[in-house]
Amino acid sequence: MNKKSIRDVVVKDKRVFCRVDFNVPMQEGTITDDRRIRAALPTIKYLVEQGARVVLASHLGRPKGEVVEELRLDQVAERLAQLLEQPITKLDEAVGIEVEQKVKNMQAGDIVLLENVRFYPGEEQNDPGLARAFANFADLYVNDAFGTSHRAHASTAGIAEYIPAVAGFLMQRELEILGHALANPKRPFTAIVGGAKVKDKIGVIENLLDKVDTLLIGGGLAYTFVHAMGHEIGRSLFEPDKVDLAKKFIQQADEKNVRLVMPIDSVVADEFSPNPRTETVAIDAIPEEMRALDIGPKTAKLFADIVSSSKLVIWNGPMGVFEFEKFAQGTYAVARALAESDAFSIVGGGDSAAAIEQSGLTDKVDHISTGGGASLELLEGKELPGIQVLADKEKED
Ligand SMILES: Nc1ncnc2c1ncn2[C@@H]1O[C@H](COP(=O)(O)OP(=O)(O)O)[C@@H](O)[C@H]1O
């Protein structure tokens, strides 16, 4: 990695603003997978051991610039303190006089966790005022939030305008592993894209078509494509604004000789709940009043066969609503295929990592990345804003 890390600078006695990605999956107020918190521990422990004063900042969910009570970071703070076996101070704000006072009074080795930075509209707008307010707390900016490094926000990019910026250990590790796998990809190279962030993920597909041999589309993302192919999709997840783009990608895949594979069947349900009435139907036979919540068994087999003949697989986004057992089978089938294949396998994303954990196959995957969208954008060949702002290592003569 050509970026400076926390090992390349003096952190002792420094006030460090450390951006982490504690955007963990939650269900009914409980953290269902704490991998992203555990992944940041080496950086936090190192900073504490070196005698820094550590101010942690993260987002949780998408509160869109407003305070959303369920998206406060109290649960996260509790879990972090347990994992660190050290008390931490959780604040109810991320900026302001009280925060400044608390940070000013910190001793070497203390840890403060700020409130969800996305409660402030300036965060996603990358507002210089907010970025400067964050920078005022600290002498050094450490970005360890790989999963959010594709966002140009005040706490991921803007802050680096004002104070020196370096990478944390998680960021460093992600860039090394992903960089190595993607520099000279083994072939056949397959990407699997699913999940629910349709608007975000559809945008990456154009560039993926220049990188991969095969692109499998599942999860909620698939139905905008299925609609673009002229089929009825009932009440399935759908982005009407993206239909033309989906049509364009289907055509481009053909021109570029990329195998673009869509579901051929789906498990549909009469409502979005753990135990609705379900049916398995062909992709061109989704009933009007039903919604597709998982890929069907024929698609699962098709995807599994493609995975087993690949040499490199990068997967982001579950194949169905895996949080409900009834719709987890497609995701499990693809996870099993990945576990059994010889391919170098990378699974990225908060929910995708949780799904792999739930399938019990975590140890069989070569790399579980903390970033879904971030790893896809890295794969596209983009320079990610949260990485671009970090100081470069001096070139050796
Ligand atoms: N067919 C579908 N319809 C609705 N939601 C879906 C569907 N398939 C998957 N999902 C949802 O996608 C979510 C994860 O999407 P996303 O955030 O894009 O993945 P990741 O966090 O791994 O990047 C899960 O909560 C899952 O329930």
Ligand SMILES: O=C(OP(=O)(O)O)[C@H](O)COP(=O)(O)O
């Ligand atoms: O969960 C995240 O991304 P991911 O779902 O692509 O893994 C990151 O925390 C970024 O969140 P965002 O997509 O709301 O900016």
